[in-house]
Every structure is written in structure tokens, then in C-alpha cells.
Amino acid sequence: MRHFIPFFILFVIFFSEMNPQERQPAVSGTFYPSDPSELRKMVEKFIESAELPEIKGDIRGIISPHAGYIYSGPVAGYAYKAVKGKNFDAVIVIGPSHRVDFDGSSVYPKGFFITPLGKLKIHEEIAKEIISSEKSLSFNEEAHRLEHSVEVQLPFIQVSLGNVPIVPIVMGRPTEKNIKILSDALFKVISTKNVLLVASTDLSHYYPRDVARRVDLLTRSLIEKFDPELLMREFHKGRAELCGGGPVVAVLMALKKAGAKKVISLSYKDSSDAVPMANVVGYYSAVIVNSKEKEQKPEGFKLDKSQKEKLLKIARESIESFVREGKIIPIVEDDPVLKTKTGVFVTIKEHGMLRGCIGFTEPLFPLYEGVQKAGILAATQDPRFRPLSKDELPHIHLEISVLTPLRKIENVKEIVVGKHGIMISKEGKRGLLLPQVAVEYGWDREQFLDQTCLKANLPRGCWKKDAEIQIFEAIIFEEGK
DSSP, X not given: OTTHHHHHHHHHHHHHHHSOOEEOOXXXXXXXXXXXXXXXXXXXXXXXXXXXXXXXXXXEEEEXXXXXXXXXXXXXXXXXXXXXXXOOSEEXXXXXXXXXXXXXXXXXXXXXEEETTEEXXXXXXXXXXXXXXXTXXXXXXXXXXXXXXXXXXXXXXXXXXXXXXXXXXXXXXXOHHHHHHHHHHHHHHHXXXXXXXXXXXXXXXXXXXXXXXXXXXXXXXXXXXXXXXXXXXXXXXXXXXXXXXXXXHHHHHHHHHTTOOEEEEEEEEEGGGTXXXXXXXXXXXXXXXXXXXXXXXXTTOOOOHHHHHHHHHHHHHHHHHHHHHSOOOOOOXXXXXXXXXXXXXXXXXXXXXXXXXXXXXXXXXXHHHHHXXXXXXXXXXXXXXXXXXXXXXXXXXXXXXXXXXXXXXXXXXXOOTTTOEEEEEETTEEEEEOHHHHHHHTOOHHHHHHXXXXXXXXXXXXXXXXXXXXXXXXXXXXXXX
């Protein structure tokens, strides 16, 4: 008996090493087909049907939805077409927990994930590195057992990238602490390895279609801004609605810290695009890239009368189409000036009173596209006002402000009222006022600074100590002039 016990222990150890943990599919046959041939054909069709925009730079991460394939598969196909055939050491897939409430994030440590298309091996070295970095990053088997947010990404990975090793992560409560802990761990991994990050998320849930499109447009615009801290704040306030908000912010934080430059949106649909329904769920895909584009600086940038009129027309037609029908009209633009990336704001007034104003301080989009996005957001998502109604459309007046790049200043005496706009950043808060606002209200320099503080939800005088002050100029034009 003395000789049997050590042999038995060795047998158990050997057997466990030869039979690593295998996670069986939980939603095969419901979210996607269980037949391997049918599943492969479906995923291949989604990928082949995607028509991608031009993507300049190396893709470091993707955002992809996780609903049943008949609903979100066409949208996911865009993200996976963008990475198809590329080589990665591993793919880390981060999804939110839908079934188990827990603190931290659960990292699957070893073994395989099974799909009808075969096995995907866990990259144990990376999983171990993440788990060892912080105690809230551990393995909670129950969090993975029935979770679909990671699983539905896997057949797409198998078709587009082959049998690449994976690290499945399910995030529990998406608190700021948990997001930043996971983000730091991801950053350490991607700093030394060629790893693709996948953030699994859907957008808003169960609003009427017109409401969902408004809400999702704001969320998509926040993601495109590539300001993870801002997105996290708006997510926690409930203004940015995405069930995988924690994974998305963690991925964006890690990639921005690692040098990624921009988010490129690829596709957006809602569930009523697949099956008619009153209340819908939004689906979105995007890539995060190390852009190789040279940043365009619009100093000395000029617009002639016809270009200004064209931008105002784009703003009005886009607002009217979205408010009336919930549709974003496609725009094809050949003018190189209007394709220049600049910051831009669209201001809506009704009977001379402010009715909405939203824009982009940084050159995130071609000017014509920024005008379209800012116009729709100003009409539907300015938190100071209810969304613009169809009945108000004949009474609104539009103004566009095209911004020069922001410039940090050390002395407020550099500010010229009527020439400069101001942005003040302090304590994680930020406020901006356009140049024309000070003129309209008759403010002097200090009043302008104080009002910008108030815009940031900071007290008057916040600018006097420990605040970052940036100024900019603007080309301002409006309808009828």
C-alpha cells in the first residue's frame, strides 16, 4: 500500500496535465448554429459581406457585439474582416458578466475553449501574467460557465485568425477601480507581446428605435473621441449606454497608453434591422489603430463662401433627417478642404435662444463628417435640453465654429476676448466656451474665465491655481449671412 499511494498521486498529476480544463460551449445552437459547416458558412458570409473603409495603421484592438448572430453577426463581421489573416501572439477577449455578480475580473487560466469549429487553446503564460498582477484578477469558473459575451467572439476568431491562442476574461462590476486594474494589466501584456484586444459589447437595450439611435450615436461619438476617462465618466453617469462599458474602457485605456492613436468606427445596426420589433438593441463594431496618418494642422485654414454654405447644408439636412426619420444620410465629399480634419462645433438656436451646442475640440474627423456628427448630437444629446422635435425644425438657426488646434498657455493675458475660445481642465473636469460666447454676453477676460470654470462644474476662479488653460481660434459662420 505504501508504494501504491505515491504512484496514485503521480497518476493524478500526470492525468490532470494531459487533460487540461475544457470549457464547453454554453450558447451553441441558440446564439449561433451548432453544426460546424453551417456555422463556418455563416461567419464567412458575415466577414466577406463587410465593406470596410480605408484603415491606415496597425490594428491593436477591436470592439465587437455579442448578441445572437442573426442580429449582431453582420456588424461583428466588419471587425473580424479588418483583422483577417493577420498574425498575433494571442487574442485577449474581454466581455461583461451577464449572469454572475462579482468584484474584479475573472481570467481563464489554462485549458481550452470549445466551439463547434474546434478547440482554442488558452495562452497560459499571458493568463498567468495577468492573474499575478493583482488579487482582483483571478479565476471565477462560475463567471465563465454560462457567459456568452466571450463565447460568441470565438467562431469569428477561428474563421478570421485560425487557431490563435486566447485569453478569455469576464469583467464583474465595472467600477473605476476594476476598470483601471484590468487596463494596467492589459497594458503590461501588450507592451511586450503582439496581442489583439477584443472588447465585447452591445449598445443600448430596449428603447424604441428612434430613441436608441439617438442614445447610441452619443455613445459611438464618445468612443470615437478616444478619451477613455471621459467615456468612463459618461458610462457611469448612464449617458453612454453599453453593456460592455467596463471592457471597452479598459481596452481603450490600455491601448491609448500603449500609443494607439484613433478609433475607427466600422458598422452600426440595431436588432430591428434583422427582425421587425418595437424596442431594439444596438450593435457596433470598431478598430483601434496606431495611425500612420500625418496629423493635419489647420493653421491658416480658410473656407470660402460656397464651402461654408455646403457645411451649413450638411448640418441642416443631417439634423432634419435624423430628427424626422432616425437616419444618418450618407455623404460623399471630394473637396480636400472639407476633408481636412479639424475640431468643430455646431450651435443650434431657436428664436434667438440657445437650443443645443456640441462639438469636437480635437481634429477627430474630416470637417464635413464632424459637422454632421456634431449637428445631430447638438439636436439630440445636449444634456441641457430635451431632444429637438420635428415641429421645431422650421424655427431653428444653425451656426458652425471650425476650430484651430488647442494651445496651452501659462499667462491668461494671452487671451483676447472675441478672438479666442477657452478650455479649462482641472480635477478631472473640463469646460469649453467658444470665442463668440464672451462677445454675446459682454464678458471681460476674467468673467470669460470664470464662466468657463462654471461650464466645467468648477467654482469661479478655478483658473487661478492648478488649472490647465488652453485657447483656440475659430472660423464662425451661420445661416443667412
